[in-house]
Amino acid sequence: MTISRPNLSDDPNWTRAARDAVDDFVREPQASIDASDAERFNRHFSEDVAWGSPYGATVVGYNTLRSIHRRMFEHPVVGPSRYRTVYVSAPAPEVAIAQVRRDALDADGKPVPIDDPSTFSEMALYVLVRRDGRWWLAAGQNTPIRPKP
Numbered sequence: 713m714t715i716s717r718p719n720l721s722d723d724p725n726w727t728r729a730a731r732d733a734v735d736d737f738v739r740e741p742q743a744s745i746d747a748s749d750a751e752r753f754n755r756h757f758s759e760d761v762a763w764g765s766p767y768g769a770t771v772v773g774y775n776t777l778r779s780i781h782r783r784m785f786e787h788p789v790v791g792p793s794r795y796r797t798v799y800v801s802a803p804a805p806e807v808a809i810a811q812v813r814r815d816a817l818d819a820d821g822k823p824v825p826i827d828d829p830s831t832f833s834e835m836a837l838y839v840l841v842r843r844d845g846r847w848w849l850a851a852g853q854n855t856p857i858r859p860k861p
Contacts (some may be wrong), residue, residue, distance in 0.1 A: 717748035721801035721809075730808030731800045733840055733847040738795040738812050742859070745793065746761060750785040752831075754778045757849045765836055782783040808840040808847065813857075825859050833857040 721727055737756055744753035754777065765773045771777050798811040816824040816831040826829055839851040 720803035722776040723802065723805070726802035726805045727800065729805070729842075730802035730810075730840070731797070732837065733808050733842065734797050734800050734812070737838065737840060737849070738797055741814070742808050746784075748768065748785055750778070750782045751836070751861070753781055753785070756840075756847065761849055762851040764851075765852040766832070766856045784804075792819075793833075794822070806842040808838075808842075810838045812836045812838055815860050827859045 727833045740755060741753060744750070751789055752773070757774050757777060758770065759774045761777055763777050765771065771780060776801075794815045794817055796815075797815055798813050800810045801809060802808055814836055815831070815833045818824050824833070826833055832855050834854045836855070837851075838849060840847045841850045842848075
């Protein structure tokens with residue numbers, strides 16, 4: 713039996729709008745970290761955001777995630793980083809799905825090797841949804857980048 717599989721992200725206008733939204737979104741995290749501004753870090757999170765932590769926890773709800781991020785900013789677990797959009801798809805005109813990489817950087821601004829236990833880089837899967845002309849993070853999942861065992 714042959715199944716015809718659709719390409720869910722085949723409208724270039726949707727993809728372009730989604731890419732612009734994701735690129736705008738990923739500028740915020742590092743600027744927030746650099747400014748120690750937890751409120752800015754959470755600015756584009758929806759009220760019912762679902763978040764998968766790099767340690768396997770699932771957190772649902774803006775206020776719960778906001779309090780975790782406030783503690784994170786009080787006791788930083790991440791230093792200088794570079795965020796970059798790796799891939800974006802747009803399965804609907806108001807939906808963006810993105811893979812975003814965060815590379816931990818050393819004091820000279822160079823990526824820290826992924827086997828350095830003092831810090832970690834990560835890949836994130838983000839789902840953004842546009843409502844009333846504004847893009848919101850609906851879900852995110854962070855996964856640490858480590859050497860393959």
